[in-house]
Each structure stands twice: as structure tokens, then as C-alpha cells.
Amino acid sequence: MKIHRIETFRTAVPLHTPFKTALRTVNVAEAIIVKITCDNGIVGWGEAPPTVVITGDSLCSIESAIQQVIKPLMVGRNLLNYEYLFQQLHSSLVRNSSAKAAVDMALYDCLAQQCNLPLYQFLGGYRHELETDYTVSVNSTKEMGDDAEAYVKKGFDVLKVKVGKDEIETDIKRIHEIRQRIGYEVKIRLDANQGWESKAAVKAIRKMEDLDLNIELVEQPVPAHDIVGLKRVTDAVDTLIMADESIFTPHQAFEVLRTRSADLINIKLMKAGGIYQAQKINSMAEICGVECMVGSMIETRLGITAAAHFAASKKNVTRFDFDAPLMLAKDIVLGGIEYNGRKITLPTNSGLGIDRVEV
Template sequence: MIIEKIKTKRIAVPLRKPFKTALRTLETAEAVIVTIHCDNGLTGFGEAPPTIVVTGDSLESIEGAIQHTIRPALTGMDVTNFEQVFQKLHRILVRNTSAKAAVDMALFDLLAKKMNVPLYQYLGGYQNELETDYTVSVNAPEEMGEDAVEYVNDGFTVLKVKVGIDDIHKDIERISEIRKRIGNDIKIRLDANQGWNPKDAVFAINKMADMDLGVELVEQPVKAYDFEGLKMVTDSTITPIMADESVFSPEDALRIITNRCADLINIKLMKSGGIYKAEAINRLAEAAGIECMTGSMIETRVGISAAAHFAASKKNVTRFDFDSPLMLKEDIVNGGMVYSKNKITMQTEPGLGITSVGEFEEAYK
């Protein structure tokens, strides 16, 4: 299964509602779609959104890395010798994790198609159905409360609530308002996106616990580089703490695990550089008794399908954050995993199950 062509094209899909976090506000989902074409007629699909505030990757840098470095390096290689291919993909350039992830997805899509099985089965096949949370963007408490009620009425039983944009007391007010509106049966997860300092984080998390607001976990309360601050928050609170932006690589995960800086790890393919390295992170975490969540950036069902297939294949991945395709005004992806409200079902077709993205094949470079 020889790689003959690697192509890219850009896509842009408006969001139904602006997506707001402590790091950015987004109104349109942009991405680079990648296809890898092999001599046996199979095509693999991948996706990389630009998330400059997290990965440092832009549309231009993603396309440049794929077209000028990855494409010439991998063209002519045999995908079935996948250890050679993935080692080369991660050796030929540093960082550029989003570009690597898109190519990695397409390679795994091809491998599963070659075996004629869905990707989650190729990777381990632990389960074929997942429950995703839904994200409440950070806004005024009243608006967030209204949004939370809307999502619960739509069938979601787990909400991921964004905080960390301004005063710590305002964040407590936000969660209090949401809990008041939705009752006690809905899970609430917080994501500060690095927006707090360690002392404020400890105060806020313990205060919310004292108020019995029922916060399941808090994701990345402090700056990504502040491993000591993350450990301080973990050691000083009963509420489980999850590392997200602090973990890009297996080496980052090992540091978190060795120093017990967090209770949980959020694996995202755009940070790890794809499934190949994500598997290594999960294995390290599982050996240490640390459960993982698999999350995503603002992606279409191409990237989310790859992340969901990885997550469904692993017993140690116990939480799922795959709501972004539901935020888009239009679904431009044909095939792939299927949504039914908060439930995601893996398709039975081989690989990612995706047949096309957008209308114009000639748009690929």
C-alpha cells in the first residue's frame, strides 16, 4: 500500500453560536483537510484546525508543513510498514502537531480500510458507543444559565463549562447560576483554559465544593507550563484536576504522572500529533492508574471521527468531549460516526467511514 499522493484543502464552516473560552472567541470553524491516496485505490482522510493559542499552528503553517516537509518525506513509503512511517512522520520536523495529526489520522484510516474493519476495532475495539458532553461558552452568568438549560433540554447529561476569563468570584457565580438552573442530576465539568493562578484556583475549587455545586472535575486551571502550580492545586483540593494544555507528548504525560501533578489527563490528537502518540500517552496513564479523557478542538466530523474511534478503542479513556460538529451550522462531511443527541455510534464501514468532505475534489492541492 504505497503512498502516491498527499493532498490538502482548506474548509470553513460558520458556528451556530460564538465559542468563547479564556483563550479565544471563535465564530467560524476553519481547518485543513488532508487526503492520502495509495496505489491500491484506497484514500485516507485527516483534519487539522488552526488553534494558535494552544498549539501555535495556523492554516498556513499546517499546509506548509504537510506540502513542503511531510509530503515529500512520506510519498513512496508503504503504509503497511506503519512503524517506519510514523517514526519518520515524528522525526522529520519538531512540533507542528496539528499537521502531524491530520496525516496520522489519514494513515490510520488507510490501515483500518486495508484490514476492512472500522478504526476503533483496528485500534482495540473496546466499545462502539460513547456519550459526549456539551460545552457552555463563557459569558455572563445569566446567559450561561440559559445555554445550560437549552443543552440539557436537548438531551445532554454532562456539561463542560468554560471559566477563567475574568474575576474568580464571577466564575463561582457562573457555576452557581448554572447549577441552580439545571438541578443536581446533570454533571458539570469546568475548564479554565489556563485562566486562573494557583491560589485563585484553590480558593475557587474549594469554595464551589463548600457550596455543594457538584463539580465533577476541573480542567487545566493554571498555565500550561506551570507544572508546580498544577500540582499545588491538585494537592490542595478534593475535586479531581485534569491536565490538558500541559500534556502534548508522552514525555509531558510522564512528568505529570511522576510528580502526580494531576488526577486525570485530557488527550487531544491536535496536541499529541495524532493517534500514534496518543496511544503512548494513554498507556503511560493507564499504567499509573490515571484515567484519560479524549477531547478535541473545534473540528468537523473528520477530526472528531478519528478522536472518537481512538477513544472508543481504549478502556482507560472514560470521558469524551466531542461536541464541536454539533456546533456547526452545516455538516460538510459524508460518512463517519453518527450522532444521536449526546450519543455517538461508531459506523460499521472500514476506517473512519468517511467518503468525502465538501463538494469540490479539485480544490485539493
């Protein structure tokens, strides 16, 4: 079973409403789509969105990394020697995690198809259904309250609220407004996207605790490089603290776990470089008694399907942030995961379960 051809395509899908965080505003979901064709006819799919403010990867850099560096190493190789291929993939160039992730997805898609198994079963098969949260973008206090109320009416019982772009007092007013609108049965997760410094984060989270805003967790409150600050926040508050941008690689995960600098870890395939490395991060976290969430960038249902297969396969992944396809104005993917409100069902056919991508 040899890799016969690796192709890349550009795609762009508009969002029905802008996605706003402390780091960026997204109006169009751009991506590089990867298609791997094997000599036995099996076809595998992958996706890599450019997220320059987080991964540093652009459309051009992703495309170039795959076509100029990764592709020559893969074409003609036996896919069943997949440990060798994944080692080659991750040693072929430094960083470029999104390019690696797209190829990684396609490789796993092909491998699971060869074994005639859905990918989540190939990886472990812990569950076949998930429930996603829904993200409330940074906007005016009233608009965020309106959005939160609308998402709850649609059946979402976990909201991920973006903060960190403005003054902390403004963020607290927004959270208070949202809590007033949706009551206390709905979980609220905050994502500061590195928007606070450690002392300010401690002050803000303690105040929210004093106001009984009932925040489940706060994701990446401090800059990615500030592991000391991350630990300072984790140690100083009762609310769970999740590391996101601080952890791309297994080595970074090891350091956060070794120092107990966070209570939880958010694994994203685009940061980890795909499923191969994501499994290592999750395994280390599980050994240390630290649960993981699997999240995503603004991706189509292709990339989210790959992430969902990984998340569904592992017991230690207990939280899921897969709402991105629900933000898109159109769907370019045939097959893959299916949404019913907040509920996600994994496909039963082999591999990712992707039949076609409109590229």
C-alpha cells in the same frame, strides 16, 4: 501498498453561535483537510484546525509543514511499513502537532481499510458507542444559565462549563446560577483554559466545594507550563483536576504522571500529533492508574470521527468531549460518526468510515 498522493485543502465552516473560552472566541471553524491516496485506490482522510493560542499552528504553517516537509517523506513509501512512517512523521520536524495529527489520521484510515476493519476495532475495539458532554461558553451569568438549561432539555447530562476569563467571584456566580437551573443530576465539568494562578485556583475550587456546587472535575486551572502549580492545586482540593494544555507529548505526560500533578489527562489528537502518540500517553496513564478523557478543538465531524475511533478503542478513556460538530452551521462530511443527542455511534464500515468531504 504505497502512498501515491498526498493532497491538502482549506475549508471554513461557520458556527451557529460563537464558541468562547478564556483564550479565544471562534466564529468560523477553519481547517486543513488531508487526503492520502494509495496505489491500490484506498483513500484516507485527516483534518487539522488552526489553534494558534494552544498549539501555535496556523492554516499556513499546517499546510506548509505537510506539503514541504511531511509529504516528500511519505510519497512512494509502503504504508504497511507503518512503524517506520510514524517514526518519520514525528521526527520530521519539531512541534507542528496539528499537521502531524492530520496526516496520522489519514494513515490510520488507510491502514484500517486495508485490514477491512473499522478503525476503532483496528486499534482495540473496546466499545462502539460513546456519550459526549456539551460546552457552555463564557458569557453573562444569565446567558450561561439559559444555555445550560437549553442543553439539558436537549438530553445532555454532562456540561463542560468554560471559566477563567473574568474574576473568580464572577465564575462562581455563573456556576451557582447554572446549578440552580439544572439541578444536581447533571454533571458539571469546569474548564479554566489556564485562566487562574495556582493559589487563586485553590481558593476558587475550595469555595465551590464549600458551596456544594458538586463539580466533577476542573480542567487545566493553571498556565500550561506551571506543573508545580498544577500539582499544588491537585494536592490541595478534593475535586478532580485534569491536565490538558500541560500535556502535548508523551514526555510531558510522563512528567505529570511521575509527579502526580493531576488526577486525569485530557488527550487531544491535535496536541499529541495524532493517534500514534495518543496511544502512548493513554498507555502510560493507564499503567499509573490515571483515567483519560479524549477531547478536541473546534473541528468538523472528520477530525472528531478520528478522535472518537481512538477513544472508543481504549478502556482507559472514560470521558468524551466531542460536541464541536454540533456547533457547526453545516456538515461537510459524508459518513463517519453519527449523533443522536448526546450519544455517538461509530461507523461499521472500514477505516474512519468517511465516504467524502466537501472541499
